[in-house]
Amino acid sequence: MLWRAYALLSHGRDRIGLGSWRFRSSAPTRRKANDVLKVLEEADTAVWSVSALSACAESGLLLRLGRPATVGELAAGLSIPSAFVQCLLDMLAGFGFVTWDSGKAVASPALMPFTSSAGAETFRAALRAPLLQAEDFRRRLGGGTLTLEGWSHADDAIIEAQGALTQHWTAQALSKLRFLPGLVPRLERPGAVLLDVGAGAAGLSITLCRHFPHLTAVALEPASHPAKLGEAHVRQAELTDRIAIHQERVEDLADQMAFDLAFLPQMFLPDKIIERALQRIFCALKPGGWVLVAVLAHDGQSTLSAVNQLKNLLWGGNTRDVPHLKPLLELAGFDPVIRAPGRKALRMICARRPNRRDPP
Template sequence: MSETTDEQVTMRITGAVREWDLGATCLAALAVATGAAAGGALAGAARDVMAAAGLDDALADPSRLPFSAEQVHGMAASPLLQAAALLDGSHAGWSAHSDETLIAQGRASGSAAALFTRFVLPHFADLADRLARPGARMLDVGTGVGALAIGYAQAFPRLHVVGLDVEPRVLRLAQAQISASPVADRVEVRHADVAELADEAGYDLAWIPAPFVPEPAFSNGVARIAAALRPGGMLMIGHGIYEGTELENAIARFKTVGYGGTPLDGDSAARLLAAHGLTAVRRVQLPPGAPGLTVGLR
């Protein structure tokens, strides 16, 4: 049996660090290239990185993307800010993040409505009609700074969105974002735990992100939401993706522990939806980087 030499151990560490540094630095370059400070030497060098990565044409013509430049900036900045917050050892769940981190994560999740329109709705023709009707209602669990709720209200001009969150600080940020948006009359946020949801037969669409909602609030919340859906309404569970390499799966679990939520996989999400009597349960494939998504109809 050949022994690993000290040189090989050293190379393994330095090689891994180099590879991960490249990924983190590419995210930083994407954030700089799509950020507010578009001029200057740093922005020029960031655009060179994007060109070398083959992304310059996609970024030059945002009309070809289902995301705004601001949302792409959030996608790049949010994981970096969240990872940095893990470093001081005092990380205490989602609520400990800075306003800047919460807003970046909100921007990233603001693209959810565009992904829903492109990747979910084509499989559910009746739902598209339902969301276009007067009186259509959506429940956004863990509404954070309200960006996902605002995105859905913008995508569906008759939709009224109710956002729930347990954190008063994020709800203050949400209220400011909603007031500054063109859909302030159709988005409301409530300080409430999904496990206590008491509305019945009130929603056409509901979203709950497992990685951010801890047990037992998550399981109790799914039961409450299923009861609160209108017949034909859809419950979407966002969850981790644990079908990758060992490293990808371990990273998905690490992130969920950092968020303080529930490490649910797609099969467990499907079983949970079926156990609450939902039908047409299916996994929806979203582009890389998006959460896992499993949906069912009441």
């Protein structure tokens, strides 16, 4: 009897405070010049909103909103003008992130988790990563150096921000791993091994190894600069005995039945190697092991879909989406292949290498 796994793993979140940026669609022939101006005005508001939210983290304001304080107290503690502090607080209040009582501001219950050191760093990274990557995109386009050869950032700030986001997403998803049959017991046993493809700053490997004491990880990062940053983070986390950074490409992976779990951010892999990569991961997994494949969804005609398609192209993954990847995973031998529920921008496909004990 064939069993079904109901995967509830979610790897993405809406951007903090902004949600999805969408405009009402209508027939292009009915659009007017004023509609264009309205979109540009809303774009202007979105850009400045992101910059102001980022300033709340960069300035240290978030860290001080865990307890009530006046504008003057915040300004003095941060050594920035009171008028600037007031503007940032007004921005946060507009999103429902700050409340006032007797002339003092304090984080709302929704924002309170982000007033800790770890929370503020996540908030900062969630804004810094897209801001820096968008600026790099604009600069390369203007300089005539834009290519579609994939992720090639060497800027520490970009790599670090992406790594911090990965750690946050992984921590948020941990509780949902239990919905993948057999996975959590595997990861809790001595000898459990993770394959982290495109590890970057090693955020995913570090988070999972901290959560599962017996887990070790092989983190593949072919680019030398991100690999060095990943090694530094592993040392800082005191996990050098459990996480190994390999400057190796997934399509060249030769391991056989070595891993219990693999993570594949496929949007960074070009079309010419994706089938080979899936085949190598299938062979590298132990029978009954799972691969989690991250996908930027761009179905439909919404602005969000168009933005995700642009990111997919810039990151090297062409325009692949869930419907394209599912048959490739099945062709490689995975069964079942399940898309995790949810309609977030970043989605997850969960696929299992059949266990030898599974019925045909």
